[in-house]
Amino acid sequence: PEELTNALEISNIVFTSLFALEMLLKLLVYGPFGYIKNPYNIFDGIIVVISVWEIIGQQGGGLSVLRTFRLMRVLKLVRFMPALQRQLVVLMKTMDNVATFCMLLMLFIFIFSILGMHLFGCKFASEKDGDTLPDRKNFDSLLWATVTVFQILTQEDWNKVLYNGMASTSSWAALYFIALMTFGNYVLFNLLVAILVEGFQTEEVSKNEDMSAHLSCIQLPVESIG
Known part of the structure; x- marks a missing residue:
């Protein structure tokens, strides 16, 4: 349904914005070199960059394949398990x-x-x-x-x-x-x-x-x- 699709897209933008804000705050606190010392930060950064890239290029429709990388956000839970x-x-x-x-x-x-x-x-x-x-x-x-x-x-x-x-x-x-x-x-x-x-x-x-x-x-x- 179109309503569900719109809700998912809005949720994607909201959560991507939160992850991007988290990434920026970590960069400000730890600095670029301190940030990349943690492998999980590198992983989070890659996911955030891909998600932002997918949202920016969403209007053209050519980057729809990048939506599959949203599933990798689940791996962010590894830090808490x-x-x-x-x-x-x-x-x-x-x-x-x-x-x-x-x-x-x-x-x-x-x-x-x-x-x-x-x-x-x-x-x-x-x-x-x-x-x-x-x-x-x-x-x-x-x-x-x-x-x-x-x-x-x-x-x-x-x-x-x-x-x-x-x-x-x-x-x-x-x-x-x-x-x-x-x-x-x-x-x-x-x-x-x-x-x-x-x-x-x-x-x-x-x-x-x-x-x-x-x-x-x-x-x-x-x-x-x-």
Whole structure:
């Protein structure tokens, strides 16, 4: 409804103005260099600049894509939720291991894409009105082979790709998809879960050690007094 749209636009202008005022006050209090020392201030500043830019260019209609960045304002609540903030910090600390996992995943997808092109290249097609139409999920090129392998890993209509492979070649084609699902979905993705779980466990152990050290520092003066 138009009334709801107008209310949302007015609310957007009001809240953006409040966030911009908050940003200006922080800049006046902390100064530019003191402001950018806090990563959350940098994040808030980026969101405010994008929001103001979106409002200014709203009349032209060419910056409507920037409206999606409004959702990032929800992340501003992280500052007021220590538990969620700690989890995000743990995720950031595991990014080096996650990057290694992503490289391994890309190598795995590349290998199975090349293998799929050799096995099923130009075979996923159907006849319609005398014309040969390739299926959207095919292995005719490296690009579409990569997309198809990634789709299988996400388990999105992977059974249709399996049936197409078996129908176009033989029943032995199922071994390719079984290997892809077994090593890709159940091994690699579980490895990612293990990386994240290890990161949280390490953070918990570090937190317990810090607490034990803090308690020891408190007990030593008490014992010396006794």
